[in-house]
Amino acid sequence: MSRLPVIVIVALLLTPLAWGQSIEPAARAYRKAHGAAILSEFRDLLSIPNHGRDTENIFRNAEYIRQQFARRGVEMQLLSLPGQPDVPPLIYGRIDTPGATRTIGIYVHYDGQPADASKWTNAPFEAVLYTRSIEDGGKRREFPEAGETIDPEWRLYGRSTGDDKAPLIALLTALDALAASDIAMTSNIRFMFEGEEEMGSPHLGQYFEQYGDKFSDVDVWLICDGPVHQSRRPQIVFGVRGITSLRITVYGASRYLHSGHYGNFAPNPAMMLSQLLASMKDEQGNVLIKGYYDSVEPLSAREQAALDAVPDIDDQLREEFGLAASENNNESYLSRLLLPSLNIKGLESATAGPTARNVIPTTATVAIDMRLVKGNDPRDMLDLVEAHIREQGYHIVREEPDRKTRLTYPRIAKVTRGSGYRAARTSMDLPIVESLVRAANRASDEEVILMPSLGGSLPLYLFEEKLNTPTIIVPMANHDDNQHAPDENIRIANLWYGIDLLGEILTMRP
Amino acid sequence: MSRLPVIVIVALLLTPLAWGQSIEPAARAYRKAHGAAILSEFRDLLSIPNHGRDTENIFRNAEYIRQQFARRGVEMQLLSLPGQPDVPPLIYGRIDTPGATRTIGIYVHYDGQPADASKWTNAPFEAVLYTRSIEDGGKRREFPEAGETIDPEWRLYGRSTGDDKAPLIALLTALDALAASDIAMTSNIRFMFEGEEEMGSPHLGQYFEQYGDKFSDVDVWLICDGPVHQSRRPQIVFGVRGITSLRITVYGASRYLHSGHYGNFAPNPAMMLSQLLASMKDEQGNVLIKGYYDSVEPLSAREQAALDAVPDIDDQLREEFGLAASENNNESYLSRLLLPSLNIKGLESATAGPTARNVIPTTATVAIDMRLVKGNDPRDMLDLVEAHIREQGYHIVREEPDRKTRLTYPRIAKVTRGSGYRAARTSMDLPIVESLVRAANRASDEEVILMPSLGGSLPLYLFEEKLNTPTIIVPMANHDDNQHAPDENIRIANLWYGIDLLGEILTMRP
Structure with missing residues (x-):
């Protein structure tokens, strides 16, 4: 019986120090003590509607956020674009840390997707708490009292809980935690909070041109957005x-x-379009357009190794989506994401429902989106598609064809090119990567996944091209947060992870 | 100078008699004298709205028509189906002609397509007169006074002017003309006026079963519906x-x-459907489905000869439709109509307009109509299409697939089979054909076209299968009457032709 205390002492002295977990990290300890207050402050932030075109409210969001950071002693500015008073402000903030040799940028967006209240279980801007997800039979419950135990499986519902106000409340809490423990930060910090990310960041480039000086000292931008891995491991x-x-x-x-x-005399544009589309991909989903895969930049050995270490969730995805098979004979999900896609997002010709009339339609239209990977130039890729369309015998026009054009060309395709941007992929060899991995591993019980690329798109090329600064995404939301949909939510465990992660990042050693 | 009168006299004595045009036919003379009254009566008939589901008004139409024929001494009955009081009545009438050896049925429908008044230049049920077609810059004008000269290029606008109330007014006028001249009819006549043709004749078969006796003595049904040839020649x-x-x-x-x-992982149903559809036809519009053309019954030598004599309007059609080319390398319009078609009438998957979202759609749907020719059985043809779908690897379901089905079959197609009916084609060797041709040639200055088949569909198979009686279509409306569309109209010359034609038919010799 007398030996046990000795072992305990040794454990306290050695193991925790060796792994950096000896003393409960400041952020974790703080949020454990103040959970109810954190959720309450989050509720206030979520109560301000935040669609980027709801000008009055998006400015209210910006001002509220400025004040909350100012209360923590962080100097914040609402940047605006000359002559464009309705553009949501870009919130800029800075913390200068004496002796710091590194400047970390932290990007969050405070705007959200539109919310059609009629499709939500509860009002989208009155955050409510559930004992678990609604789909899993969670029950609505009161917000906790101070000191009450908080179940990490609880879900907080409301627009932008997961996408993307959670990092804001996590940052505020992390700052509180450091202040409460009197722990110094280790890097200079620059904040950039955008107010129209969900609209496609239409002014971010202009902001960068206008205010590039303010951001020029950042070594790396950490993009706090998006979900962690579907396995619930951090990534x-x-x-x-x-x-x-x-x-x-x-x-x-x-x-x-x-x-x-x-019928049988006049060509049918719906059939013509079907044939054109069918010529673009094989039955396994591979693009047949000449050169489509030629510019793809291969993964580095390190990226490939990281990819190989990502848990395989393909069966889980197919099961979840009700799919007996996925593209290219069940080729791995992650490999597929490393290829440019060509996706039909909508197809229309007359009407196919019960009111369909016995007509030959006059037009058929397809909307296509193309996800690009490292190496693909958007314009070049569109050129390849257009060349393919021409190769199928089509005369390409940019406006509705006039009578003469119609009578001249048997096959006419009006092609409307969208704008777009390149993929972004930051090298895993960047010095900060090791610190970040350590920070994430300290903030979570599970090992962090290093993911070379997401399937989705963010205009990170702007940071690369206009600010000349690499980006790394450090997400915190649960993957099943109903992002962009009704009943958006965040799992409390993911909010806690976000707080802990940002606490670690603000204090990480080089 | 002295020889001219001789020539004129010879002409009067020989040519007209030889061609049956010596004395101005009764109907023609009558309508020349009573044009204003005919248009006025037509206006009254057109003023009663006549959509088949507008129960009150469709019955008003039937009763009005019954009365107008009764005024001419024709006994008419409004037939109804037991237990189905809302089904528009089938109007039945008979004229027995002493000594007649032939019984001719005359079919007309008194219902019309729905009319969306907001898309019409004038109210659809207040007939108005124009100096020519609105598209050709015609001006609205008053109805003529009695005795006023009527320009045959005038157009009367209103729902069902062309499709299909014109034959009713033409019949009434022809009866008036014969009565005025005291000319006897040469055949027994049976009238059948349907009140829901535009709804697909859903009860015509039931009427035939219920009242077959009333129609059993008819030798041939003349279907007064549809337009004359695009060249304006009668057909x-x-x-x-x-x-x-x-x-x-x-x-x-x-x-x-x-x-x-x-994208690139989950299969895209819009692309799958495009590929499926593309497999059904080649780029020239020919159907690739196995056996699709196998059951087509070839034309007889006489039918082929008639077809060869039809004026070629293909260039005119392509020009009118703004087409640089038509299907199968500009193969002749009439040959194409003698093949079964496979027409996409509507195609839908998510949305392709400016609001298209960046999604992979969950479903894609196509509505197809198939026009069948002599020899094709509707069910067999649908079976061929289904066999083709299966050959492309699809599992066919009849309801929304459940989870288990989705997880079992990589390709699932829900196929909803429509009902349908066979083509009809009456032999040109029928004894009455020669009389009819003579009647039409007497009613028109231009030579009648004999057309083996229209491209469109009518449920004439019911007459063949349930009444065991052949049908011949004797149309009168102009082809450019905006049938089924806003601003439906009839060209007065075509109304006059209809009156003259029916006058000839009622009095034609065997």
Whole structure:
């Protein structure tokens, strides 16, 4: 019996110190003590509607956030663009740390997707707490009293809980935690909070041009957005796919024709479009357009190794989506994401429902989005698609074809090119990567996953091209947070992870 | 100078008699003298709205028509179906002619397509007169006074002017003309006026079963519906295409997926459907489905000869429709109509307009109609299409696939089979054909076209199968009457032709 205390002492002295977990980290201890207050402050932040075109409210969000950071002693500014008073402000903030040799940028966006209240279980801007997810039969409950135990499986519902106000409340809490423990930060910090990310960041480039000086000293931008891995393990993500899009309309007769009188005589644009689309991909989902895969930049050995270490969730995804098979004979999900995609997002010709009339449609239209990977240039990729369309015998126009054009060319395709941007992929060899991995591993009980690229797109190329600064994504939300959909939520365990992670990041050693 | 009168006298004595045009036919003379009154009566008939589901008004139409024929001494009955009081009545009438050896049925429908008044230049049920077609810059004008000269290029606008109340007013006028001249009819006549043709004649078969006796003595049914030839020459039509339809829905994931996160992994149903459709036809519009053309019954030598004599309007059609080319390398319009068609009437998957979201759609749906020709059985043709779908690797379901089905079959197609009916084609060797041709040639300055089949569909198979009686279509409306569309109209010359034609038919010799 007398030996046990000795072992305990040894354990306290050695193990924790060796792994950096000897003393409970400041952020974790703080949020454990103040859980109720954190959720209450989060509720206040979530109560301000935040669609980027709801000008009054998006400015209220910005001002509220400025004040909350100012209360913690962080000097914040609401940047605006000259002559564009309705553009949501870019919130800029800085913390200068004496002796710091590194400047870390932290990006969050405070705007959210539109919320159609009629499709939500509860009002989207009155955050409510559930004992677990609604899909899993969670029950609504009161917010906790101070000191009450908080179950990490609880979910907080409301627009932007997961995407993307959680990092804001996590940052505020981390600052509180450091202040409460009197722990110094280790880096200079620059904040950038955007107010129209969900609208495609239409002014971010202008902000960078206007205020580049304010951001010029940042060594790396940490993008706090998006979900952790579907396995619930934390992840650090080094890239995103780029994106571009196009819309193609093909033409039949200039007016609806009776399918009896003219079926078999007048070409059917829906069939023409089907044939055109079918020529673009094989039945396994591989793109057949000449050169489509040629510019893809291969993974480095380190990236490949990281990829190989990512847990395989393919069966889980197929099961979840109700799919007996996925593309290219069940080729791995992650490999597929490293190729440019060509996705039909919508297809329309007359109407196919019960009210369909016996006509030959006049036009057929497809909307396509293309996700791009490292090496793909959006314009070049669109050029390849257009070359393919021409190769199928089409005359390409940019406006509705006039009579003469119609009578000249048997196949006419109106192609409307979308804008777009390149993929971004930051090298895993960057010096800060090791510190970040350590920080994430300290903030979580599970080992962090290093992901070379997400399938989705963010305009991270702007940081690379206009600020000349690499980006790394450090997400915190649960993958099942109903991002962009009704009943958006955050799992409390993920909010806690976010607080702990940002506490670690603010205090991490080089 | 002295020889001219001799020539004129010879001409009067020989040519007209030889061609049966010596004395101005009764109907022609009558309508020349009573044009204003005819238009006025037509206006009254057109003022009663006549959609088949507008029960009160469709009955008003029937009763009005019954009265107008009764005023001419024709005994008419409004037939109804037991227990189905809302079904529009089938109007039945008979004229027995002493000594007649032939009984001619005359079919007209008194219902019309729905009319969306907001899309019409004038109210659809307040007939108005124009100096020519609105598209040609015609001006609205008053109805003529009695005795005023009527320009045959005038157009009367209103729902069902062309489709299909014109034959009713033409019949009434022809009866008036014969009575005024005291000319006897030469055949027994049976009238059948349907009140829901535009709804697909859903009860015509039941009427035939219920009242078959009333129609059993008819030798041939003359279907007074549809337009004359696009060249404006009169035509007699011996057949129509049959029709059937199907709707196909193919499935991707069971919920909308983010095209970034899952594009290239989750199969895209819009692309799958495009590939399926592309497999059904070649780029020239020819159907590739196995056996699709196998059951087509070839034309007889006489039918082929008639077809060869039809004026070629293909260039005119392409020009009118704004088409640089038509299907199968500009193969002749009439040859194309003698093949079964496979027409996409609508195609839908998510949305392709400016609001298209970056998703992988969950389903894609196509509505197809198939026009059938002599020899094709609707069910057999649908079976061929289904066999083709299966050959492309699809598992066919009839209801939304459940989870287990989705997880079992990589390719699932829900196929909804429409009903349908066979084509009809009456032999040109029927004894009455010669009389009819003579009647039409007497009623028109231009030579009648004999058309083996129209491209469109009418349920004439019912007459063949349930009444065991052949049908011949004797149309009168102008082809550019905006049938089924806003601003439906009839060209006065075509109304006059209809009156003259029916006058000839009622009095034609065997």
